[in-house]
Amino acid sequence: MTSWYSLGAGVLLAAALTACGGDSSDDNPAAGGEQVKTPDSLRLSFLSRYESGSFDTSAAEIPAYDAASQRLFVVNAEQGVLDVLDMSDPAKPLLIGSMGVEEIAAGAVVNSVAVKNGLVAIAVQAATKTDNGFAALYRADDLSLLGSVEVGAQPDMIIFTPDSSKVLTANEGEPSDDYQIDPPGSISIIDISNPQDPQVSTAGFSAFDADTLRSMGVRIYGPGADVAMDLEPEYIALSADGKTAWVTLQENNALAKVNIDTATVTDILPLGEIDRSVEGFGIDASDDDEEINIQTWDGVVGLYLPDAIHAYSAGGSTYLVTANEGDARAWGEDNDAYWGSEGEGCVGDASQGFVEEFRVKHLVHASGFDRRCGDDLPPQLRELAAGALLDPAVFDYCGASAGDPGDCREDDVLGRLNITWTMGYKTDAAGAPVMYNDAGLVDPAGTRMMYDTLYSYGGRSFSIRDENGNLVFDSGDAIEQFLASDECRLGTNRSIACQDYFNSGHDEINAMDSRSDAKGPEPEGLTIGAIGDKTFLFLALERMGGILVYDITDPQQPQRLDYLNSRNFWGGGGDGEDIEDLIDDGLLAESDVGAVVGDLGPEGLVFIAAADSPNGMPLLVVGNEVSGTTAIYLVETLFDEE
Numbered sequence: 001m002t003s004w005y006s007l008g009a010g011v012l013l014a015a016a017l018t019a020c021g022g023d024s025s026d027d028n029p030a031a032g033g034e035q036v037k038t039p040d041s042l043r044l045s046f047l048s049r050y051e052s053g054s055f056d057t058s059a060a061e062i063p064a065y066d067a068a069s070q071r072l073f074v075v076n077a078e079q080g081v082l083d084v085l086d087m088s089d090p091a092k093p094l095l096i097g098s099m100g101v102e103e104i105a106a107g108a109v110v111n112s113v114a115v116k117n118g119l120v121a122i123a124v125q126a127a128t129k130t131d132n133g134f135a136a137l138y139r140a141d142d143l144s145l146l147g148s149v150e151v152g153a154q155p156d157m158i159i160f161t162p163d164s165s166k167v168l169t170a171n172e173g174e175p176s177d178d179y180q181i182d183p184p185g186s187i188s189i190i191d192i193s194n195p196q197d198p199q200v201s202t203a204g205f206s207a208f209d210a211d212t213l214r215s216m217g218v219r220i221y222g223p224g225a226d227v228a229m230d231l232e233p234e235y236i237a238l239s240a241d242g243k244t245a246w247v248t249l250q251e252n253n254a255l256a257k258v259n260i261d262t263a264t265v266t267d268i269l270p271l272g273e274i275d276r277s278v279e280g281f282g283i284d285a286s287d288d289d290e291e292i293n294i295q296t297w298d299g300v301v302g303l304y305l306p307d308a309i310h311a312y313s314a315g316g317s318t319y320l321v322t323a324n325e326g327d328a329r330a331w332g333e334d335n336d337a338y339w340g341s342e343g344e345g346c347v348g349d350a351s352q353g354f355v356e357e358f359r360v361k362h363l364v365h366a367s368g369f370d371r372r373c374g375d376d377l378p379p380q381l382r383e384l385a386a387g388a389l390l391d392p393a394v395f396d397y398c399g400a401s402a403g404d405p406g407d408c409r410e411d412d413v414l415g416r417l418n419i420t421w422t423m424g425y426k427t428d429a430a431g432a433p434v435m436y437n438d439a440g441l442v443d444p445a446g447t448r449m450m451y452d453t454l455y456s457y458g459g460r461s462f463s464i465r466d467e468n469g470n471l472v473f474d475s476g477d478a479i480e481q482f483l484a485s486d487e488c489r490l491g492t493n494r495s496i497a498c499q500d501y502f503n504s505g506h507d508e509i510n511a512m513d514s515r516s517d518a519k520g521p522e523p524e525g526l527t528i529g530a531i532g533d534k535t536f537l538f539l540a541l542e543r544m545g546g547i548l549v550y551d552i553t554d555p556q557q558p559q560r561l562d563y564l565n566s567r568n569f570w571g572g573g574g575d576g577e578d579i580e581d582l583i584d585d586g587l588l589a590e591s592d593v594g595a596v597v598g599d600l601g602p603e604g605l606v607f608i609a610a611a612d613s614p615n616g617m618p619l620l621v622v623g624n625e626v627s628g629t630t631a632i633y634l635v636e637t638l639f640d641e642e
Contacts, residue, residue, distance in 0.1 A: 038532025039637035042549050044564040046492040050085055050093040051594035052628035054078050056507060059628030062604035063621045064115040066140050067612035073113050074623055074630050080109025088614050090632050104134050104148050116160040121167045123155035130181045135169050137195045146195040153183035157235050161242035166191055170233035170247055178352045179331050184228035187247055189263045201263035205231050217270035219252045221422050223354050237311040239318050246320055248306045250327050255469050269469030274302035274459055281476040284516040289412035292484045292502050294477055299394040304459045308526045312535050318467045319555045321537060323526045326458020326519040328357040339374055346373035350380050356422050361415030363388050364405040381421045384433055389440055391452035402440030416517040417456055424453040458519035462539055464555045472555050480520055490565045501570050506543050506601040506626045508578045510571040515543045529607030538620055540602035566631055567598035594629040601626030
């Protein structure tokens with residue numbers, strides 16, 4: 001029997017199984033957009049929120065909506081359950097109950113959800129995340145289990161095909177924290193024509209060669225470097241005809257292209273990199289200069305590393321939209337055995353984890369790597385060399401010379417920037433690092449590598465690509481430039497200057513510029529919706545918060561229309577540096593975070609068309625993992641005066 005919490009006996013969700021429902025996973029709303037007057041623009045306004053009362057525990061992540069029952073299904077990762085909200089009055093969302101998946105497997109938890117045509121599809125993670133998970137199908141009217149099937153390890157996203165005949169899961173297959181177990185990533189294609197007996201086929205990566213992928217620019221770099229284990233599917237987009245899927249391989253900076261009928265990965269598409277030396281693609285690289293400083297940087301590139309992806313049709317072609325969040329592999333961070341100590345000769349146990357992130361200032365310090373021994377020195381890096389240099393031919397602009405990084409490693413220049421140490425150094429024909437002596441001369445007996453490129457995390461942007469992964473548009477530094485502008489305002493009443501909290505974190509107070517050294521505002525989640533003849537993008541910024549709205553009808557020339565950030569509290573109220581301090585000091589109750597502070601850490605989004613909306617107006621629903629709130633916004637259609 002389905003597990004329910006805080007739900008009275010006999011309560012049923014009143015929706016017919018065959019009724020037409022909403023679907024947070026519909027990747028091609030433009031194909032069947034409602035026949036309504038096409039707006040000239042859109043504007044978001046805050047309507048309401050449901051508050052879980054839990055802070056920074058991922059109590060609200062992925063929402064999905066069923067129009068027939070007017071219910072919202074929200075992944076509550078803190079509890080491992082699916083919260084079910086009554087949305088019949090979107091101004092007052094109410095919790096009906098919370099649904100667990102213990103009947104699928106002991107200790108199993110809800111990872112993702114999609115809803116379509118009266119079916120609720122759930123991606124179920126096993127109690128041990130490296131074990132195979134499940135896809136489960138429930139009725140939307142009474143949430144009775146119809147059927148389930150085993151899929152790959154850690155199914156992280158689930159989606160219906162447009163004709164509702166199948167569901168797909170992206171089985172991420174992350175390693176265990178100590179990297180002792182690393183299951184293969186895969187995509188499961190599940191035939192649900194008979195929901196009581198779902199049939200699964202698996203699209204895997206065993207046919208691909210690691211060296212070939214690396215030569216194409218795909219990142220295959222984890223311990224062991226087996227292709228199937230190294231590729232980690234994150235998010236799925238579908239073509240309008242349901243024949244093709246595109247799957248983000250976030251850490252690998254690539255997309256997988258999948259033939260759904262044959263359950264075959266037909267191609268792996270490298271995404272390339274952003275040249276941060278080009279005007280319009282700069283970044284603010286320091287969190288320590290106490291100012292907004294967006295500029296270009298020779299020798300610095302950005303890896304797109306996208307999270308969410310959606311597809312839409314324009315001019316008879318399919319286009320893919322990605323939120324270029326950025327993500328580093330960081331496993332074993334809390335494992336002392338991985339880091340080692342000075343007493344152990346500064347040799348950590350490389351088999352106990354894998355951390356690829358390192359600051360520039362530590363990478364090129366004159367004293368070498370061992371000064372970070374026992375702190376944050378990855379043993380895999382130490383195995384390569386005892387220190388590193390910057391190529392003076394590239395980094396002379398910030399003072400680098402043959403054996404000295406000059407001012408490049410200063411905190412207000414590039415020193416604070418987080419990069420991956422796994423790439424960017426000069427190599428020989430065999431791929432091994434060329435060694436240099438302390439004076440910066442090539443020396444086989446030397447102990448230092450030389451970096452001519454610094455690879456930072458995330459595009460800090462969104463991209464539009466064609467169906468073969470070719471870049472059509474990238475927003476470059478436009479998001480950071482907007483957040484730094486006089487035009488940008490924060491709060492539900494748009495009264496707070498974004499500049500005062502530029503690149504803030506989602507759990508901080510009195511913070512400004514604190515995320516510039518990492519991934520900036522971190523575009524993570526997105527959804528798209530069609531109104532009339534136009535297609536609109538809703539893009540969530542994980543760290544700074546808020547939702548950006550774009551008209552992407554012309555994929556080559558997206559137009560920013562609006563930005564709404566429903567976080568209302570940004571500073572003051574104590575000496576602490578983050579919201580957790582306010583809670584610990586008794587200045588803020590955890591249960592009041594949503595009401596007092598607002599929405600923090602947006603992740604999953606669902607657009608609800610006017611035809612499916614309980615109040616007859618288009619809505620946007622956002623799950624906010626840090627504040628544990630589910631926010632509901634009105635999508636106001638605007639028309640130019642005639």
